[in-house]
Amino acid sequence: MGEIYNISSALPFLDTLAAGVLARFDNLAEITIYLPNRRSARPLAESLFKLAGEKPLILPKIEVIGDVSDEDLEPKYFPDYEKVPGAISPTARLYQIARLIHEKDGVRTDFAQSVALAKSLIVLMDELHNKNLGLDALKNVVPEDFAGHWQVTLDFLKIMAEDWQGYLQKHNLLEPIKRRNLLIEKLADYYREQPPQAPVIIAGTTGTVPATVELVKAVLGGDNGYLVLDGLDRNLADDDFKIIEETHPQYNLGQLLAHVSSTPGAVKEWQAAEITPRQKLISTALLPTELTPKWREFKCEENPRQDLHLIEAANLEEEATAIALALREVLEHADKTAMVVSNNRALAARVRAKMRIWDVEINDAAGENYAALPTSRFLLELAEMLRAKQAPVELLSFFKHPFIAVELKNKIREIELEHLRGPRLENFDIVEFIPELLPLKELARVFEHKEFSLLAIFDLHIKVAEKIVAREVLWKGDRGGKVYEYLQEFRANIDAQHKIDPQAYPEILARFISTKTYRPPYNLHPRINILPPAEARMQAANLVIIAGMNEGSFPALPLTDSFMNIDIRKKIGLDLPARDIGKAAHDFELLSQAKCVVYTRSIKEQGSPAVKSRFLQRLQAVCEIHDGGRYCEWARAFYEPEKIEAAKRPEPQPPLEARPRELSATRVGKLMRDPYVVYAEKILRLKKLADIDEEVTADKFGNFIHSALEKFSLRYDARLETLLGIGAREFAPFENKLGAKTFWWPKFLRIAGWFIANEAAARVDGKKLYFEDKGIFKAGGITFTAKADRIEADGGLKIIDYKTGNPPGFDAVDAGLDPQLAIEAIIFGAKYQQAVGGLEYWYLKGASEEAVKIKPYKRDIAEMVAATKKGLENLAAAFLDEKTPFIARPWSKFALKYNDYEHLARIKEWDE
Numbered sequence: 001m002g003e004i005y006n007i008s009s010a011l012p013f014l015d016t017l018a019a020g021v022l023a024r025f026d027n028l029a030e031i032t033i034y035l036p037n038r039r040s041a042r043p044l045a046e047s048l049f050k051l052a053g054e055k056p057l058i059l060p061k062i063e064v065i066g067d068v069s070d071e072d073l074e075p076k077y078f079p080d081y082e083k084v085p086g087a088i089s090p091t092a093r094l095y096q097i098a099r100l101i102h103e104k105d106g107v108r109t110d111f112a113q114s115v116a117l118a119k120s121l122i123v124l125m126d127e128l129h130n131k132n133l134g135l136d137a138l139k140n141v142v143p144e145d146f147a148g149h150w151q152v153t154l155d156f157l158k159i160m161a162e163d164w165q166g167y168l169q170k171h172n173l174l175e176p177i178k179r180r181n182l183l184i185e186k187l188a189d190y191y192r193e194q195p196p197q198a199p200v201i202i203a204g205t206t207g208t209v210p211a212t213v214e215l216v217k218a219v220l221g222g223d224n225g226y227l228v229l230d231g232l233d234r235n236l237a238d239d240d241f242k243i244i245e246e247t248h249p250q251y252n253l254g255q256l257l258a259h260v261s262s263t264p265g266a267v268k269e270w271q272a273a274e275i276t277p278r279q280k281l282i283s284t285a286l287l288p289t290e291l292t293p294k295w296r297e298f299k300c301e302e303n304p305r306q307d308l309h310l311i312e313a314a315n316l317e318e319e320a321t322a323i324a325l326a327l328r329e330v331l332e333h334a335d336k337t338a339m340v341v342s343n344n345r346a347l348a349a350r351v352r353a354k355m356r357i358w359d360v361e362i363n364d365a366a367g368e369n370y371a372a373l374p375t376s377r378f379l380l381e382l383a384e385m386l387r388a389k390q391a392p393v394e395l396l397s398f399f400k401h402p403f404i405a406v407e408l409k410n411k412i413r414e415i416e417l418e419h420l421r422g423p424r425l426e427n428f429d430i431v432e433f434i435p436e437l438l439p440l441k442e443l444a445r446v447f448e449h450k451e452f453s454l455l456a457i458f459d460l461h462i463k464v465a466e467k468i469v470a471r472e473v474l475w476k477g478d479r480g481g482k483v484y485e486y487l488q489e490f491r492a493n494i495d496a497q498h499k500i501d502p503q504a505y506p507e508i509l510a511r512f513i514s515t516k517t518y519r520p521p522y523n524l525h526p527r528i529n530i531l532p533p534a535e536a537r538m539q540a541a542n543l544v545i546i547a548g549m550n551e552g553s554f555p556a557l558p559l560t561d562s563f564m565n566i567d568i569r570k571k572i573g574l575d576l577p578a579r580d581i582g583k584a585a586h587d588f589e590l591l592s593q594a595k596c597v598v599y600t601r602s603i604k605e606q607g608s609p610a611v612k613s614r615f616l617q618r619l620q621a622v623c624e625i626h627d628g629g630r631y632c633e634w635a636r637a638f639y640e641p642e643k644i645e646a647a648k649r650p651e652p653q654p655p656l657e658a659r660p661r662e663l664s665a666t667r668v669g670k671l672m673r674d675p676y677v678v679y680a681e682k683i684l685r686l687k688k689l690a691d692i693d694e695e696v697t698a699d700k701f702g703n704f705i706h707s708a709l710e711k712f713s714l715r716y717d718a719r720l721e722t723l724l725g726i727g728a729r730e731f732a733p734f735e736n737k738l739g740a741k742t743f744w745w746p747k748f749l750r751i752a753g754w755f756i757a758n759e760a761a762a763r764v765d766g767k768k769l770y771f772e773d774k775g776i777f778k779a780g781g782i783t784f785t786a787k788a789d790r791i792e793a794d795g796g797l798k799i800i801d802y803k804t805g806n807p808p809g810f811d812a813v814d815a816g817l818d819p820q821l822a823i824e825a826i827i828f829g830a831k832y833q834q835a836v837g838g839l840e841y842w843y844l845k846g847a848s849e850e851a852v853k854i855k856p857y858k859r860d861i862a863e864m865v866a867a868t869k870k871g872l873e874n875l876a877a878a879f880l881d882e883k884t885p886f887i888a889r890p891w892s893k894f895a896l897k898y899n900d901y902e903h904l905a906r907i908k909e910w911d912e
Contacts, residue, residue: 002225004262008273009231009593012540014040017203017228018047020270021060030198031060034215036205038064039365039531040538065184065205065212084182088173091486092493094118094515099498100163104156111454111500112507119511120562121160127574129177132210135161137572153563181211188218195222203228204538206586207256208579217260227260229253229267230538231590234275235283238265244288246578249585281305282592285619286585300623308592309628310616311600313635319602320347321635322628323545324354326598327528331360336542337527341591343556344548348530351547355528363524365531367517375474375483376513378403379465383506386444390428392420392693403469408434421690423733439467447502455494457505462487479518486516533587544594549601551611555584588615598628647909650676651885654683659880665786665823668875672817673896679886680901688900696734696744699898702804704730705748705844706789709755709802713771713790716763720756727752747846754851768793775827779869780876786824789842796837799824807841807855814864817894822868825861836861 007016017033025031028048035041041062048059088096094115101121102114109117128134138158168174174182188211191200200219205227207213219225233250241254241264257263284298313319323340330338342348348364355362370376381398388394398404399412415433419425431437443464446452465474475484490512500508531539533554548554558577561569569576591597602610619625660682663671671678680686694700708727715722727748734740763769770791777784790800801807801821808818816822825836839857857864878884888905889895902908 002220002222002227004220004227004229004257004260004267005270006229006232006234006267007270008234008275008279009590010276010279011271011273013204013230013538013590014044015047015051015540016271017201018044018051020228021201022048022051025199027198028060029058032196032198032200033060033062034065034200034202034205035062036065036538037535039535040204043539065202065215084186085172085174085179087176087179088168088171089489089493090176090515091489091512093122093175094512095490095493096167097121097160097164099495100160100167104159104163110504112504112511115508115511117562119515120560121157123559124561124563125175126177128572129175129181130209131573131575132181133573134178135164154568157563181209184211184215188215191215191218191225192221196224199224199226201226201228204230205256206230206252206583207259208252208575208583213256213259216256220260228270229256231586231593232264232267233279233283233589235280236264238263240288240291243290245582246576247581247585248288249286249582249589251579251582252586276593277301278305278308278593281623282589282619285622286589286615295622298622305623305625307596308625309596309598310620310625311598311628311631313600313602313632315604316347316350316602316606318632318635319547319600320350320354321638322631323347323351323547323600324357325634325638326543326545326631327351327355327362328358328360330543331358331525331527337540338543338545339528339536339539339541340530340545340547341533341536341587342530342547342553343532344553347548347553351530355525360525360528361520361523362528362530363520365519365529365535367519369514370483370486370516370518371510371514373479373483373518374402375476375480377401378469378474379461380506380510380513382443382465382468383461383509386440387447387503387506389447390430390444392416392424392428395430396420396692403473405469416692417689421692422694424693424736437468439464447505449502451499452502453496454498454500454505454508455491455496457500457502458491458494458509461505461509478521482516482518483513486513533584533591537587537590541594543596543598544591545598545600546588546591547600549599549613549616550605551613554588554613554615555581585615592619598631599625600628647906649910650888650905652676652679653882653885654679656880656882658683661781662783662785663879665784665820668784668823668872669818669820670896671875671879672819673891673894674889674899675886676888676905677896677899677901680904683886686901686904696737696740698805700734701744701747702802704734705751705804706802708748708752710772710789712755713759713769716759718756718760720752723752723756724749750848750851751844751846758852762792764794773828775824775831777823777827777830777872779872780874781880782872782876784823784827784872786820786827788824788828791828791832792838793832793834795834797825797828797832797834798838798840799828799836800840800842802842802844804844804846807843810857810859812894813857814859814867816868816871819868819871821857822864823872825865826869826872829865836865 005020007013007020021028021031021033033044035044041064044062045059049057098111098114098118101117102109102111125135128137135157138154138161196219200222202216202219202225205212205216207216216227220227232253236244236250241250241257244251244254254264257267281298281300284294287294311319311322313322327338327340330336340348340351345366348366352362352364371380378398378401381394381401385391385394385398396412396416399409404412411434412430415430419428419433429441431441443460446457446460475481529539529541536544546554558580564574566576599616601612601616604610663678663682667678667682670681704727708723708730711726711730712723731740731745731748734744770788770793773788773791775786775788777786788799789802792798792800799821801824812818813821821839821841825839829836839861841855843853843855845851845853889907889911892911
């Protein structure tokens with residue numbers, strides 16, 4: 001019978017394992033050691049060499065249980081190895097399952113959606129195979145036990161199981177995990193039939209995979225079999241293991257010992273070690289629910305929490321900066337190492353970016369998604385641009401890619417300014433402006449088809465990409481080479497007869513490319529790593545930063561299961577989410593034993609309060625952790641200058657010759673509310689660029705209404721159809737914009753109906769109407785101009801101003817803040833030598849209950865006109881005085897509603 005040992009969580013697992021191997025065994029070359037993952041294999045070998053010193057050493061055979069490859073196999077284990085079917089490649093598996101789903105009767109998805117469903121199905125199948133189950137396990141589930149939609153799902157899975165198994169049998173292939181299990185089972189059978197004559201050590205496994213448990217049992221069946229556990233909790237008695245729940249860190253080890261007919265008390269120590277205060281602290285914090293009353297008995301002293309720190313950052317950015325600074329501090333010592341342990345990919349990416357400030361490129365074990373690599377981005381953005389028919393945003397996104405030559409980028413910039421800003425142009429084609437981009441046309445025509453060969457689209461896509469940029473640029477470096485290799489594999493799996501909707505092609509390609517992960521082979525710092533918890537727990541470092549200690553990150557959220565609810569999972573024997581929490585708890589328990597541990601978390605994530613990790617909550621309930629706030633202070637100081645001087649309100653004083661001599665009525669209103677705007681517009685002559693692919697906004701709608709009503713009024717024929725026709729032509733550039741037809745156009749229809757009815761009554765004999773009439777008024781060396789939307793002359797003048805937004809209040813008119821109507825009264829009263837008898841705002845609301853609301857000025861017009869004349873004379877005098885500054889937003893209370901120059905005036909830096 002073999003022996004079971006434990007390595008204390010207080011000891012570095014791999015170093016201790018290596019020391020024990022060297023102490024116990026003489027001929028290392030005969031020993032076989034099985035580890036749970038490949039990342040632990042190399043450090044174990046390094047530990048053996050280091051501890052052996054100058055003594056010559058032939059390494060033992062180090063293999064990985066969870067990733068058995070053909071190179072690891074020996075013919076003696078598998079005399080019939082050639083009969084074992086090969087594993088289907090991940091790419092072929094995803095493609096073929098997606099096709100089965102897409103072609104299944106009753107399934108209504110495009111191929112891109114089928115690929116997404118296939119990914120979810122593959123996750124489920126891998127989970128089933130890990131438990132030595134298959135989709136055929138669903139046959140034991142009675143659909144009638146569940147709701148209707150679950151019955152449909154179960155029926156679909158059962159059919160898929162039959163079809164997929166049929167495909168694998170036809171091509172003599174196995175699922176990767178099923179094949180791994182088969183090889184482990186054959187290895188177990190070998191050890192049962194021929195107990196090992198030399199030591200065989202299985203180290204670090206938690207026994208969550210049934211095939212691994214069978215291998216452990218087979219190895220322990222011989223006298224030379226050894227099982228070495230990682231971090232069995234010696235603070236728990238055997239009876240405690242009987243009551244721990246699945247969420248407890250020791251649950252999986254307890255189950256493994258039960259499977260091999262052993263108990264925690266029977267496990268020996270690989271190396272003698274006392275229970276440390278830190279172990280006692282962490283064990284107490286993670287006690288089973290029934291034993292938590294013991295928390296009251298625990299006395300938290302300094303020793304267990306020494307070198308245990310907590311960083312609570314305001315947000316993810318501050319947390320990443322604090323972590324980076326802690327890592328940078330480690331690098332000040334040439335003999336120290338550090339690792340960041342996190343499931344939070346966004347946080348890990350930020351930490352990597354922060355470390356580049358010091359030109360330190362750190363290894364992130366989770367790697368980088370292929371879809372984010374430059375070559376992949378180029379290909380995906382090219383396909384998306386042509387699918388979107390060269391829509392401005394997609395077109396500019398593609399041509400700003402780093403692979404695009406500078407000369408071409410400059411041409412695109414000129415085209416952007418002239419043609420891509422403002423409403424989208426119909427049938428825009430970049431080739432008309434840059435003939436050398438002619439290859440784009442051939443690929444663009446593909447997206448006009450309803451159906452096209454996937455293989456043909458892919459080949460044409462690559463061909464066009466290689467014409468836009470040189471091959472050596474597109475596939476450059478290790479990243480480009482890896483993408484090229486994968487795309488060749490993807491192409492090899494495409495059925496030449498397979499046709500798709502070309503509109504789905506960019507998404508299909510993106511879904512396949514995103515299945516791969518890139519890991520840089522070189523130029524990574526040797527003393528710092530970012531690792532997921534499962535890989536990190538067997539590694540050692542001087543500083544361990546357990547990052548992202550919030551619910552959803554540590555422990556991670558369970559994967560979304562598109563096909564099974566909790567009851568179905570339980571019925572067929574799959575792990576429930578509680579088991580994953582137990583695995584995370586075990587990782588937390590082991591990682592927390594490092595000499596120096598820093599926990600980090602963000603108080604807010606994505607602007608919302610984050611919930612502290614349950615493990616951290618338990619730990620703090622038992623014992624206060626040292627505050628690691630100094631790193632947050634450093635992080636805040638990292639970007640904050642020593643002294644902040646508030647910016648001053650801009651008050652430019654341009655010379656007299658730079659000041660314009662003409663001001664429109666609208667601009668006078670801006671001058672009263674925010675002189676700096678007039679300075680920027682008329683003196684600096686700055687103009688806001690139109691938005692790219694401009695949408696319909698309130699001001700655009702106002703311009704459209706004014707233009708349509710003006711053109712109709714000048715050719716009035718009393719027909720609603722005429723006005724609607726003019727409106728349709730004016731609205732054409734926006735008709736495909738978001739909300740244009742459903743929100744803005746119905747407003748116009750209601751306004752047009754009201755306008756036709758009102759116009760018939762307004763056009764009586766003898767009344768004259770003027771539209772978009774212009775005039776001037778001179779005062780103090782300034783020419784004031786105005787354009788009236790509508791003037792009705794019938795023995796007196798009525799001046800009307802159209803407003804599609806809420807009109808200004810008449811108090812603002814009298815105060816001179818909105819003087820447009822008053823200036824128009826001065827100008828057109830003088831122009832037509834008639835008294836102004838009425839001033840009105842027509843509020844063109846377009847609302848269903850009230851299309852247009854008329855707001856008449858009911859105060860003394862003559863008095864207002866006189867006050868306005870005097871005000872304009874005073875304004876002109878001040879305007880032409882070089883000492884008069886153009887102050888930015890003198891009164892926040894009366895600030896302009898729309899201001900294109902706020903960023904230029906840097907208002908947020910000085911306006912309280």
